[in-house]
Amino acid sequence: MVKAWGYLWALVKGAAVTTRHFIVNMWFHTLRLVGFKRLRAGAVTFQYPEVRKPLAARHRSLHRLVARPDGRPRCVACLLCVTVCPSECIFVEAEEDPDPDVQKTAGRFEIDLARCSFCGFCVEACPEDAIRMDTGTIELAARSRADLLFDRDRLLRRN
């Protein structure tokens, strides 16, 4: 008998919780509807395409190649990123740089996003700070596998 009353009490408490949420949220929804935007919102939702959730500073999004002032990539084709990449999704082909102090740069630099796991090891490994994952682009869906193959020019375009 005591147990049954405990269950009933639990039912009442549960209903009280949801009712409280309903009333409080409706109150703030209504206030915002009539123009009190500064008060808290009635829901925790970010209405995604219009309102974007701020990304954390350390968030790893789409890669970019950092450029020198003349527009050529900082990459010196040391292949450390290729070596460290666990997904083996980076392909680099060296070419001679016209600047004698640099000597070597990336002629081809391709990242296959279909294989990339966004671990960020390439960013950690790079001695020249030539590759970063700070573009903030997180919508990476594509209609074909070829569209997911980012070459040097596409990676440089994000500067």
Place this chain on the structure above:
Amino acid sequence: MSDVLTALIKIFVALGWFLVLTLYLTWVERKESAVLQDRIGANRASIFGLRLFGLFQPFADAIKMIFKEDFVPAFADKVLHTLAPFVSFFFVAVTIAAMPFGDDIVVGGKTVGLQVFDPSVGLLYVLAMLSLGIYGIILSGWASRNRFALLGSARGAAQLISYEVALGLSLIGLIMVFPSLRMSDIVRFQGGTILGFLPRWGVFLQPLGFALFFVAALAETKRVPFDLPEGESEIIGFFAEYGGLKWGLFMMTDFMEIIVVSALLATLFFGGWQVPWLAADGFHWPWGGHWALARWLVVVLQVLAFQAKVVFFCWLQILIRWTYPRLRYDQLMDLGWKVLIPLGLLNILATGLVMSL
């Protein structure tokens, strides 16, 4: 001739009210569940960029369902598989005929009841039609020839038959207090006050009967926490082999049952169209004093009171659906046979004792 016309108009209005409320109850369900879970809910359906809190969502859903393929599995019984959702839908849709929406009004020298038809066995008619709705569930599970669907319909039949007993018993006390089965009479008996201030509503005369009826009626709607026939996380339920508009009919039946249960709760226990202290000539306040109102205003207030009560109980049922987890099957049967039925018998005994004093 004018009688037929009046009847047709009443059927049209009642059914229209019922279906529009059903359509928007799907919106209310989505929005209410969203609000009490700190979400926003469906708000993207728009016409020319006009969103209006997703008020067009029911139409978007309907259009989607209409354009889906009308699929009947090769192993199913074609005729019964098609018939089942219509059986289910029909027996719920006809119950609205016996609901009194308001007091009788006089139009052109004739008295017209705001009720499609008012048989002397109105309450039994509603209960009978709600029970016949089980056939839709049994048929759908059986005709699908799918083990899970059959399991769902077997659960549904067992649950509804068990709770039918509790539902009937919980109402016997009420019928003893209001000695009539005619729906309009039951509402009329609930006018006036007890002890001078309390409205003479069923809930004050039959509090235990109300609680039992509410629980049993929740089980009749086959929704969480009594959604064993559907049980979407364990078996898909009796409509596993349905898609498109036929599945939509089953869903609509669910929502229509919510409205019927709300209308029954309002009519039987919360005075139907009665407004507290409002008589035919205006308000008679319990602290003495009279506030005269025009006849048409009284009728409008009463009709609105019924609507408000129905909407409140729809809200409450949706709140319950989004608050409690599903019962286990043995708990469901225990609640029905070991709690509700003994309490129902106790309620009859207590009512009889009080009335014989």
